[in-house]
Amino acid sequence: MTTLALPLPRPTHPTGIWSWITTIDHKRIGILYGVTAFILFLTGGVEALLMRVQLAAPEQDIVSAEVFNQLFTMHGTTMIFLAIMPLGAAFFNFVIPLQIGARDVAFPRLNAFSYWTFLAGAIMLKLSWFLGGAPNAGWFGYAPLTGEAYNPGHGIDFWMMSLQILGIASLAAAFNFIVTIINMRAPGMTLMRMPLFTWMTLVTSILLVLAFPVITVALIELMFDRFYGTNFFVTQAGASPVLWQHLFWVFGHPEVYILILPALGIVSEIIPTFSKKPLFGYPVVVLSGVIIGFLGWMVWSHHMFTVGLGPVANSVFAATTMAIAVPTGVKIFNYMGTMWGGSIDFKTPMLYAIGFVFLFIIGGLSGVMHSSAASDAQQQDTYFIIAHIHYVLFGGSIMALLGGIYYWFPKITGRFLDEKMGQITFWIIFIGMNITFFPMHFLGLDGMPRRINTYPDGMGWDLWNAVATAGVVFLFVGLAMFTVSAIRSWRNGKRASGDPWDGRTLEWSIASPPPEYNFEEIPTVHDRDDWWSTKRRRAPAAVPVAGGSGENGHDIHLPQPSYWPAVVSIGLLVGGYGLIFNVAVAAIGGAIAMIGIYAWSFEPVNEPDDGAAH
Amino acid sequence: MWVFLGSDCMFFGTLIATYLVYKNKSIVGPYPIDVFDIPTTSVSTFVLLMSSMSMVLSYAALRRGRIKAFRIWLASTAIMGATFLAFQVFEFREFAVHHVEIDCVEPGKLTEFETDIFNEFCTEGVEHYEGSHGLTPATNLFGTTFFTLTGFHGAHVTLGVIWLLGVLLYSFKWGITPDRDLDLDLAALYWHFVDIVWIIIFTVVYLFGVFEGF
Numbered sequence: 001m002t003t004l005a006l007p008l009p010r011p012t013h014p015t016g017i018w019s020w021i022t023t024i025d026h027k028r029i030g031i032l033y034g035v036t037a038f039i040l041f042l043t044g045g046v047e048a049l050l051m052r053v054q055l056a057a058p059e060q061d062i063v064s065a066e067v068f069n070q071l072f073t074m075h076g077t078t079m080i081f082l083a084i085m086p087l088g089a090a091f092f093n094f095v096i097p098l099q100i101g102a103r104d105v106a107f108p109r110l111n112a113f114s115y116w117t118f119l120a121g122a123i124m125l126k127l128s129w130f131l132g133g134a135p136n137a138g139w140f141g142y143a144p145l146t147g148e149a150y151n152p153g154h155g156i157d158f159w160m161m162s163l164q165i166l167g168i169a170s171l172a173a174a175f176n177f178i179v180t181i182i183n184m185r186a187p188g189m190t191l192m193r194m195p196l197f198t199w200m201t202l203v204t205s206i207l208l209v210l211a212f213p214v215i216t217v218a219l220i221e222l223m224f225d226r227f228y229g230t231n232f233f234v235t236q237a238g239a240s241p242v243l244w245q246h247l248f249w250v251f252g253h254p255e256v257y258i259l260i261l262p263a264l265g266i267v268s269e270i271i272p273t274f275s276k277k278p279l280f281g282y283p284v285v286v287l288s289g290v291i292i293g294f295l296g297w298m299v300w301s302h303h304m305f306t307v308g309l310g311p312v313a314n315s316v317f318a319a320t321t322m323a324i325a326v327p328t329g330v331k332i333f334n335y336m337g338t339m340w341g342g343s344i345d346f347k348t349p350m351l352y353a354i355g356f357v358f359l360f361i362i363g364g365l366s367g368v369m370h371s372s373a374a375s376d377a378q379q380q381d382t383y384f385i386i387a388h389i390h391y392v393l394f395g396g397s398i399m400a401l402l403g404g405i406y407y408w409f410p411k412i413t414g415r416f417l418d419e420k421m422g423q424i425t426f427w428i429i430f431i432g433m434n435i436t437f438f439p440m441h442f443l444g445l446d447g448m449p450r451r452i453n454t455y456p457d458g459m460g461w462d463l464w465n466a467v468a469t470a471g472v473v474f475l476f477v478g479l480a481m482f483t484v485s486a487i488r489s490w491r492n493g494k495r496a497s498g499d500p501w502d503g504r505t506l507e508w509s510i511a512s513p514p515p516e517y518n519f520e521e522i523p524t525v526h527d528r529d530d531w532w533s534t535k536r537r538r539a540p541a542a543v544p545v546a547g548g549s550g551e552n553g554h555d556i557h558l559p560q561p562s563y564w565p566a567v568v569s570i571g572l573l574v575g576g577y578g579l580i581f582n583v584a585v586a587a588i589g590g591a592i593a594m595i596g597i598y599a600w601s602f603e604p605v606n607e608p609d610d611g612a613a614h
Numbered sequence: 615m616w617v618f619l620g621s622d623c624m625f626f627g628t629l630i631a632t633y634l635v636y637k638n639k640s641i642v643g644p645y646p647i648d649v650f651d652i653p654t655t656s657v658s659t660f661v662l663l664m665s666s667m668s669m670v671l672s673y674a675a676l677r678r679g680r681i682k683a684f685r686i687w688l689a690s691t692a693i694m695g696a697t698f699l700a701f702q703v704f705e706f707r708e709f710a711v712h713h714v715e716i717d718c719v720e721p722g723k724l725t726e727f728e729t730d731i732f733n734e735f736c737t738e739g740v741e742h743y744e745g746s747h748g749l750t751p752a753t754n755l756f757g758t759t760f761f762t763l764t765g766f767h768g769a770h771v772t773l774g775v776i777w778l779l780g781v782l783l784y785s786f787k788w789g790i791t792p793d794r795d796l797d798l799d800l801a802a803l804y805w806h807f808v809d810i811v812w813i814i815i816f817t818v819v820y821l822f823g824v825f826e827g828f
Contacts, residue, residue, distance in 0.1 A: 171621065178617050209617055213625035221632065221762065230751045230758040232632070238641045238755055247628060 011561045022561035024108035025516060029115050030094030031412065034405075036115075037086035038483075040122055044078035045479065047071050049472055052436075056469035058457040068453035069136035070155065074125070076139030077159065080259065081166050082122045084393065087401045088262035089118070089170075092177055092201050094412060098507035098514060099195045101186025101523045106179040108559050109600065114173040116569030121166035124576055128158035135159035138451065140252065141222075143233035143244035148226050154580055157226065160219045161576035167212045167219075168572065174208035177201055186506070188525035192286070195505045195529075196279060199286050200265030203293040207254045207261075210297075215251035218244060227579065242307060249300035257296040259393060261289060263400030264331060267353045270407050271335050273501050274350035275342030278529055281334045288327030295324040305373045306380045314373040321371035328364055332357060347501070348422030352403025355430050359395025363388055366441065381451075384444025390437040402429070402482070409489070410496030414512045418493060421485040425478050432474025439464035439471075504532040517558055562603060568596035615800050619807050622770075626811050629766060630818060633759040637822075640754035643727030646823030649709045649749055658701035659816050662771075665694035666809045669802050679792045685785060688798075691805065692778040695771055702768050706761070710748040718743055760819065767815060770808045777801050 011022035023029065051071050054062045063071065093111065097104055105111050128134045135155035137146045146156045181202045185194070194202075221232035222244070231237035233244055272279045279285060301309060301317040335357050344350065366388040370376040379385060409417045443464050448455065455461055499508040506523060507514075509531045527533040575589025672687030716728060718736035727747075735743045751761040781801055784790065790797070 175617055175621075209621045210624050213621050214628045217625060217628040217632070224751065224758070224762060228751060230762070231755050232758055232762075237758075238636075238639045240635060240639075243632065243635055247632075250628075 011563055019561070021566055022112075022563055024104075024112045024559060024561055024565070026093050026097050026105050026108065026111060027412075027514060027516075029111055030090050030092075032115050033086050033093055033118070034090035036119060036122070037083055037090060040078060040126075041083035041087070042479065042483075043126070044075055044083055045476070047075040047078065049476065051075065052469040052472045054453060055455075055465050057466065058455050058459070058462055060454055063453070065453040066133075066136065069451070070129075070134035072451055073135045073138055073141075073155075073159070074129075077125060077135070077163075079393070080139060080255070081163065082125065084259050084397045084401070085170065086118055088204070088259070088397075089114075089173055091197070091262065091266065091401075091404055091408065092173070092205075095408060095507060096177060096180060096198055096201055097184070098411075098510070098518060099198050099505050100181065100184060100189060101506050101519060101525065102180065102184040103518050103522075103558065105176050106184055107176050109562050109565050110172050110176050112562070113565035113568055114169045114176065116566045117165060117169035117172065117572055120569045120573035120576075121162045121164075121169060124158060124165055124573060125162035127577075128155050128162075131158070140248055141244075142248070143222055143225070144235055144239070144241055146222060146244075147233050149234075156222075157580040160222055160226075161579060164216065164219050164223075165572050165576055167216050170208050171212050174205040174212075177205040178209065181205075186523050186525050189530075192283065193525055193528045193530070196268035196282070196285060196289075197262075197265035197505075200261045200268070200289055203289050204258050204261045204265075207258050207293055207296065211251045211254035211258070214247055218247035218251070221247075223579075242304075245304055245307065246300070249303045250297075252303065253300040254293075254296045256392075257292055259397050261292065263356065263397045264289065266400045266404040266407070267335065267356050268331075269505065270349045270353040270403055271338050272529075273407075273503055274345045274347060274353070275339050276345070276502070277338055277342040278504075278532075279334065280337030280340075282528060285331055285334050288330040291327040292324060295320060295327070299324055302371060302373075302376070305376045318371055318373045322368065325364060325368050325371070332361060332364075347406075348417070348419060348426055349403045349407035349501075351423065351426045351430075352399050352406065355426065356396060356399040356403065359391055359399060359433065363391025363395055366391065379444060381449055382444035383440040383448045383450060386450055387437050387440035387444060390433075390440070394433055394437065399430075399433075405486070407501070408507075409486075410500045411507055411512050411514070413490050413493070414496055415489055415493035416496050416500065417489045418485045421481065425481045425485065428474055428481065429478035432471050432478055434471070435474060436468050436471030439467045443468075499531075502535075504529040506531055509534070562600070564596045564600035564603060568593050568600065571596055615803055619803065622807065626763075626767075626814075629759075629763045630814065633763050633819065636755040636759050640756045642754050643725075643730060644709075644712055644747060644749045644753070645725070645727055645756060646760075646819075648725055648727045649712055650820055650824050651705075651708070652820060652824055654701070655705065655816065655820055658698050658705075659812065661694050661701070662698045662809055662812055665691045665698070666806055668694065669805050673795070673798055673802050676790070676795050676798055677792055681785070681790065684790075684798075685782060688778060688782050688785075692775050692782065695775040695778070695805075699768060699771055699775070702764065702771075709757075710750055711746050712748045714743075714745055714747050716743045717741075763819065764815065767808070767811060770811070774801070774805050774808055777804065 011018060020028065020032065023032075048071075050063055051068065054060055054068060093105070132154045135141070135158060136153075137151060137156060137159075141156065141159060144150060146160075181194075181198055221230070224230040225232050225234065231239055233239050233241075235241055268279060268285060298320040299317060301313060302321045305314055305317070335353075339354075366384065370379045370385070370388065406417050406422055409415070443461055446460060446464075448459070448461050455465075496512050498511045500512070501508070506525075509523065510519060523530070571589050571591070571593025573589070574592060575586050578584070578586025578589050668687045668691045672684050672691060675681075675683035675687055714728060714731055716724070716732055716736065718732070718740050721728075721732055721736075724732055731743070731745075731747065735745070749757045749760075751757050778801055781790075781798055784797070
């Protein structure tokens with residue numbers, strides 16, 4: 001194969017920082033995603049902490065109203081796009097190829113590109129704090145409020161460029177995982193033998209692929225309005241003030257399921273493993289996940305019940321919203337059915353999974369409450385909604401993701417996360433979460449609106465606001481303990497075998513941490529929960545040891561690392577920055593990205609002298 | 615590729631939806647009926663549709679191993695795509711300078727926009743008015759949505775032309791064989807998709823824009 005003469009030699013560093021920058025190994029990319037997203041999760045937490053401190057007592061002036069607006073916008077955007085989604089992506093990356101018995105994802109370099117582009121988007125968003133103020137119009141950025149006329153600063157520019165860049169990253173990742181899951185399953189793994197987490201990743205990726213173009217177009221329209229003077233959201237020219245809301249929520253509601261379905265997938269792995277039983281009603285759980293993904297498209301206007309779309313639209317969307325509670329409830333009952341009669345082992349991952357089920361039920365119930373358009377009119381824009389979203393996103397997604405970290409940590413690092421510390425941390429976070437968010441139900445029903453920077457004395461809101469702020473302290477202590485324990489255990493935790501939890505799926509049949517090539521021999525799958533039945537089916541002497549001999553991997557041929565994905569991402573970052581401040585810089589960014597894409601597409605998967613031997 | 619096209623469907627679907635939401639909502643002219651020139655656009659539409667046919671012929675030639683025919687048809691596809699783009703550039707320019715000419719004494723049948731101009735410029739003593747009243751993305755909602763929608767379609771065609779030329783270049787430099795038809799298949803799939811989107815845009819934007827009753 002002809003190689004175009006390019007100045008850079010192929011990266012060959014096996015260790016060190018360059019090996020991480022040029023890696024295309026899905027496991028390393030997964031770790032990068034996880035660590036980055038966790039740090040960003042903590043920054044989002046600090047933003048929330050500042051808001052809670054401001055609201056702890058009436059009429060405080062710790063942060064100004066302007067900064068408060070920026071804080072809640074950044075908190076929402078950070079947690080959704082920079083924390084929960086990429087934490088999910090971290091697990092997709094690390095676990096999916098292992099669960100389906102593959103050596104890597106379908107497009108390894110595209111996978112690296114997704115990560116670096118995600119990082120570029122994150123830097124873009126966080127830069128706004130230092131370059132003239134963060135965005136301040138809420139994570140949903142309703143136009144025309146975000147239009148040039150009402151929001152002249154650069155905050156919104158950063159927000160929309162960052163979301164565009166993050167959208168590119170998410171789309172690339174979603175294409176990758178759909179192709180990987182459809183095409184790269186081990187022989188014998190039919191769709192209905194796929195682990196639940198893989199199933200939910202597939203549904204999530206399909207949602208991403210279909211939902212992100214909608215927000216992309218909405219952001220392009222906003223960008224044209226702000227940069228080139230078009231009229232998409234200029235009401236003086238006859239534009240509709242509701243168009244943005246529709247476009248945003250057509251994306252935004254599937255987005256909610258993009259955040260929760262990976263969590264449901266993780267819980268569906270943890271509960272059977274620690275109950276020592278197969279998942280109760282596997283086909284029904286799969287089907288209800290698919291139905292959630294489908295119905296998720298038909299409920300967006302329940303975010304707009306008070307816009308005045310009329311009784312017919314409101315009734316229809318109320319009905320579909322109530323309907324979507326059914327498949328979700330089905331899953332909850334299946335989790336309980338799985339635990340019923342099982343020999344439950346209350347290890348930390350299991351605690352988080354049970355915590356998830358408990359908290360997600362509460363969040364689900366308040367969700368059903370405001371699915372009724374009439375009662376939603378009372379709850380709209382109050383702290384009741386804040387309570388609901390945090391019960392489903394913190395109590396739901398974050399609890400499941402933390403459980404996932406405890407569950408797969410031994411696989412990722414080869415060491416256990418400290419179990420005793422884990423149990424204590426779980427209870428602190430669980431209690432802190434309830435102290436923080438449960439009082440918000442009362443505040444909301446008492447009429448306290450969202451997005452206010454302070455409130456007068458004597459409204460009857462003082463007590464519960466103080467309690468909620470106290471709860472945040474628990475959360476921070478818990479998360480600090482978790483962080484410390486994770487760092488310590490990564491260095492010198494207790495060694496874990498390849499199959500420390502008596503697992504059910506293929507990732508537990510190989511060594512911990514997995515070798516670079518994952519599987520010495522691509523397994524043949526005969527069963528749902530194949531590794532579990534392999535262990536049970538054979539005579540004890542014939543059961544393969546998890547991890548294999550580790551001696552046969554030398555001939556396995558893997559794609560080589562590459563600089564170019566990171567180069568393209570840098571180009572996007574520079575280009576996005578340039579579009580805000582200086583067109584010349586944008587051109588430079590575009591040029592960098594084009595060079596990267598060009599070099600990428602002419603770079604052979606492997607250098608000829610190396611690849612020729614195999 | 616199918617997954618990508620599904621995603622792109624949502625992309626154009628949203629743009630077309632925006633266009634339809636804002637149809638007939640512009641406060642000032644020019645309106646579609648003032649600027650659209652259906653015969654010209656029909657020609658460029660015909661060229662683009664024919665390019666889909668030559669794409670099919672190119673693919674069929676490659677499958678049969680007739681490399682020369684494959685190259686000829688592929689080149690003609692790219693040329694027809696470029697022709698379509700040239701038409702679009704011409705059309706955008708025409709819209710941007712849109713020339714209005716009114717006989718103030720005997721105006722005859724005027725469109726709504728021309729009536730507005732008539733009222734504004736045909737003051738006493740003026741017998742004949744001529745002037746440029748262009749449509750730009752900033753003029754009104756029609757301009758905003760029209761240029762964005764068709765502009766993004768044009769960008770897709772441009773990308774397609776570059777892709778086809780890339781395949782052509784590849785076939786000269788490294789050679790191509792019938793068993794590598796997937797390379798061409800993906801480009802062809804994309805090309806047909808872009809054509810189909812144009813059929814929808816042509817119908818919804820141009821034809822519905824000019825004929826009464828829509």
